[in-house]
Amino acid sequence: MTALVAVLAAGCTASGGADAGSGPGPATGCTTPGFSDDQIQLGFVYPGSGAGSTSLTAARGGFVARLEEANAAGGIHGRKLAYTWRDDASAPDQNLAVVRGLVEDQKVFGLVEASIAAAQGAGYLREHGVPVTGIPAEAFWADHAYRNMFAYAYLYSDGPPVSTFGDFAKAQGGTRAAIIQNDLTPSGNDIGAKIGASLAAAGIPTVPGRFVYSPDGTNPVQLGQQLKQAGADVVTAAFAGTDLAEVVRGLQEAGAPMKVVLAPSGYDKSLLKTYGQTLSGLTAAVNYIPFEIGGPAHQNYLKAVSSYAPELQPPDQELALVTYILTDLFLYGLDKAGPCPTRAQFIDTLRASTYDAGGLLPGPVDMTKDWGQLATCYTFMRVNPAGTGYDIVRDPTGRDRWCGHRLDQ
Helix, strand or coil, X not given: CCXXXXXXXXXXXXXXXXXXXXXXXXCCCCCCCCECCCXXXXXXXXXXXXXXXXXXXXHHHHHHHHHHHHHHCCCECCEEEEEXXXXXXXXXXXXXXXXXXXXXXXXXXXXXXXXXXXXXXXXXHHHCCCCEEECCCCXXXXXCCCCCXXXXXXXXXXXXXXXXXXXXXXXXXXXXXXXXXXXXXXXXXHHHHHXXXXXHHCCCCECCCCEECCCCCCCHHHHHHHHHHHCCCEEEECCCHHHHHHHHHHHHXXXXXXXXXXXXXXXXXXXXXXXXXXXXXXXXXXXXXCXXXXXXXXXXXXHHHHHHCCCCCCCCCHHHXXXXXXXXXXXXXXXXXXXXXXXXXXXXXXXXCEECHHHCCCCCEECCCCCXXXXXXXXXXXXXXXXXXEEEXXXXXXXXXXXXXXXXX
16 A cells, blocks of 8 residues: 655656745745744654554654655755654554644644554644645545545545456456455455455455454464465455564465465565565555656655665665655645645645655546545555565556556445
8 A cells, every 4th residue: 555755856747746945935924833934843643652663663764754855955945844753652542642742832834644543633633724644544534524634545435446456356366355354453444345345346256254363362374274264365454564464474374375465555675574485475556656666756765765764674665655755745735835824725735736756656646536535556566486575467468557447336
């Protein structure tokens, strides 16, 4: 699932990433919260502890890399970018407390969030008109009541499913599907239902039964045996990181004969480093241009990580790249909104924009028309048999992207 941003003059297009340092200089006497004559204060929230911390640790590196890259290029309209980060521990009440503290005590202009528990804080941020970009890990990101909350792609949506997942699984010979749910993040089951509808539209029914993975209470091998007994040859799991890797390990050790193991995330080489060949066959649906295709924007990202977040190893981690893009999306809004925008002007400007992350996304995203909708085009990246890397699974015409259509409901 998931993401991120080309930055700076070398990789930018008209609808692309933030061209840091461009445009008029800073407006003196700006009274917008978070703005001084020479700085813009931003906040960053992620789970440095608690559930989700293992998977989302890389996000901070992507955020820092993009901000410091922008500062090295002169900042935004002549102002340098400063930031304060807070740990929400993946707890909704703590998320509310830390975002309130960032807005009221640290006086930030806006935030970037890499959280799976942002719903309570989101209500406060909406009420106060604070702009936010973030990983859309909860359903409210697609809710048009939250006009201040921005993402470039959505996993959870009230809109229709898309045909792309079913088209892919059918082409791999899939015949019977199972959707694995995760009780830790129930909202993640929404994308599972959407993928299930896509599979059904392609003539791949879902096997009977409910299959649940919980990191504290599920034996992955037993789950794999249940899926094998159910006769499923297509499995999809809408979660990431270690949890996803454990599910795949369980399928492998149970000897479940899978034709497709599909996740809307999972394009993460740090997982390969840990699990290796155990992950062979896992396919990740990627809605940004992957490193295996590459381009100047990817080189900009890798250079920024090497310079400003060298502790991020390996550097091409999915959630780092996604957060890099989301940070760039915020900077893109700052660049377009002018030297001294109000928060409302920033929100209006960015919501009326198109954005392509300067070459990291397959095409421009309309921040209004595409708001809350599932993407129709994906690159499917499959872990190779040795578990050492990813192969691009091309569509029947040989293209590296599979593009479907939205299914009427």
